[in-house]
Each structure stands twice: as C-alpha cells, then as structure tokens.
Amino acid sequence: MKLSGKWVLITGASSGFGAAAARAFGAAGANLLIGARRVDRLAETAESARAAGAASAHFHALDVSSTASVQAFAEWVKSITPTVDVLINNAGGAHGLDPVSTARDEDWEAMVQSNFLGLLRVTRAILPLLPHHAGASILNIGSIAGHVAYEGGAAYCGVKAAERSVTGALRLELNGTGIRVGSLDPGLAETEFSMVRFKGDATRAAKVYEGTEPLVGEDIAETLVWMASRPPHVCIDEVVIKPTDQAAIHKLYRRTKTA
Numbered sequence: 441m442k443l444s445g446k447w448v449l450i451t452g453a454s455s456g457f458g459a460a461a462a463r464a465f466g467a468a469g470a471n472l473l474i475g476a477r478r479v480d481r482l483a484e485t486a487e488s489a490r491a492a493g494a495a496s497a498h499f500h501a502l503d504v505s506s507t508a509s510v511q512a513f514a515e516w517v518k519s520i521t522p523t524v525d526v527l528i529n530n531a532g533g534a535h536g537l538d539p540v541s542t543a544r545d546e547d548w549e550a551m552v553q554s555n556f557l558g559l560l561r562v563t564r565a566i567l568p569l570l571p572h573h574a575g576a577s578i579l580n581i582g583s584i585a586g587h588v589a590y591e592g593g594a595a596y597c598g599v600k601a602a603e604r605s606v607t608g609a610l611r612l613e614l615n616g617t618g619i620r621v622g623s624l625d626p627g628l629a630e631t632e633f634s635m636v637r638f639k640g641d642a643t644r645a646a647k648v649y650e651g652t653e654p655l656v657g658e659d660i661a662e663t664l665v666w667m668a669s670r671p672p673h674v675c676i677d678e679v680v681i682k683p684t685d686q687a688a689i690h691k692l693y694r695r696t697k698t699a
C-alpha cells in the first residue's frame with residue numbers, strides 16, 4: 441500500500457522511535473499528525489519530517505496519561521482530517537529499575553498510565569477515524585520486555601505484556617473491518633529511554649549501551665513503514681526486532697576495550 445498522501449498519527453514523536461518514524465513516514469510522502477508533551481521537540485520533529493518529504497506535518501500537545509488531553513488531541517486531529525490511515529501507539533517508556541520490594545508507586549503509575557492506559561485511550565479516541573477496508577493500520581510499540589520478564593522490570597514488563605493483550609483483543613474486535621492491528625516489539629535500542637528510566641542519570645544510562653551495538657530509532661522506523669505499507673489483505677501481527685548483539689533479553693554481547 442502506498443503511504444504517499446496517507447494520514448499517519450504518531451504518539452510520542454518528540455524523541456526516539458516516534459521522531460524517527462515521523463521522518464521515515466515523511467520520506468514516504470505521508471501527512472503527519474504527531475503528539476507528545478514536549479511541544480518544542482515536536483516542532484523540531486515536524487520540521488525534520490517536512491525536510492524529509494512529508495506532504496504535511498502537524499503537531500499538538502498530548503499527554504496520553506490524561507483522558508482530557510487525549511480527547512482534546514482527537515478534536516484537534518478531526519479539525520485537520522476526517523480520516524487517519526495509520527495510528528502508531530508509541531508513547532511510553534520505563535521509570536526506574538527497582539525490585540518490587542522497593543519500587544515506588546509513582547513509577548508504577550507513570551508506566552501504567554502511559555504504556556497501557558494511554559494506548560487504550562488514544563486507540564478509543566482515534567478508532568472512529570480509521571477507514572474500513574482501505575488498508576488502515578494500528579501499530580503498537582511493545583517490547584521484548586513483554587515476552588520475557590527481568591529483575592527490576594516487574595511493572596514495565598507487565599505493561600508491555602499488557603500491550604500484547606490489547607493488540608490481540610483489538611485484532612479480534614476489528615475482525616471484518618479491514619483494519620490491521622500489529623505489534624512491533626524491540627529489544628535494546630539507544631534513544632532517550634534509559635535517560636528517562638534512570639531519571640536523567642546520564643552515566644547510568646550510557647552504561648546500558650556500553651560495548652554493544654544497540655538498535656537505533658531508524659531501525660524501528662523503517663520496520664513500521666514496512667508494516668504499514670503491506671498490501672491491505674496482509675496483516676503483520678507481530679515483529680520482534682533485537683540487536684544482533686542481543687541473543688536473548690539477558691544475553692547481550694559487550695566488546696571489552698583494548699587500550
């Protein structure tokens with residue numbers, strides 16, 4: 441399916457995967473509708489998407505953890521276009537890496553609100569705009585953390601496992617509409633993810649990627665473009681994408697420095 445002229449909505453497009461996806465769908469000639477909380481960063485993403493070839497790039501503040509914000513965002517979308525062809529639910533992330541015994545309510549709540557409830561809220565608000573039988577797609581960003589649990593990841597792994605359940609339930613609910621529902625589940629990728637997880641501790645964040653070659657936003661973006669551009673009768677249910685250095689969630693190859 442050609443993406444040129446299609447309307448693509450991306451949540452969490454102020455950095456990382458979402459910003460890279462805006463540029464990649466822009467390069468394919470799409471019209472972009474992007475949201476996140478940091479509006480200054482959205483403006484930069486929109487500018488780079490236009491430079492990449494986007495038919496248009498519109499941005500608006502969005503906090504997926506607030507129903508009122510999601511509703512206001514959806515009203516803004518409707519003021520621009522009556523249809524959205526591709527919805528990318530990407531907003532989210534991890535807060536903390538503490539074991540259950542010492543983890544904080546505010547971190548759990550932030551993860552549930554953005555990764556899980558945010559996904560549900562945005563989908564509910566935008567679903568009426570997705571055309572039937574025209575190759576429309578809902579693409580949700582999961583994680584390998586939704587497949588395999590790790591220490592300190594109880595809540596994050598939990599919300600990403602929930603993303604897989606939401607994706608599966610939506611695919612059943614939308615069967616017969618022609619709307620495709622897929623999940624893209626990445627492994628280790630260098631974005632602002634670890635800076636957010638470790639609350640701005642740049643040294644701790646950098647250690648996550650030390651000696652290894654992680655994925656980058658563009659790897660995820662080009663896969664999203666591929667998923668959305670399959671012929672309308674083809675639904676890519678689930679893609680797991682990891683760095684070659686990451687054989688499994690706990691097995692990450694790190695090169696030792698030779699001075």
Ligand code: NDP
Nearest residue numbers: 452454455456457477478503504531532533629631632633
């Ligand atoms: P980044 O931190 O770079 O990007 C996260 C994006 O989500 C930002 O644009 C941020 O925008 C947005 N966001 C977070 N909370 C909210 C909110 N409440 N409302 C609106 N937007 C929000 O990290 P990534 O690009 O890596 O993360 C994107 C997705 O990919 C997340 O769902 C993450 O869990 C997932 N993921 C990441 C992996 C990785 O290793 N990097 C691997 C697997 C999955 P703002 O702060 O401006 O609101």
Ligand code: 8X3
Nearest residue numbers: 583584585626627628
């Ligand atoms: C991000 C990947 O392994 O850090 O979802 O949880 S991981």
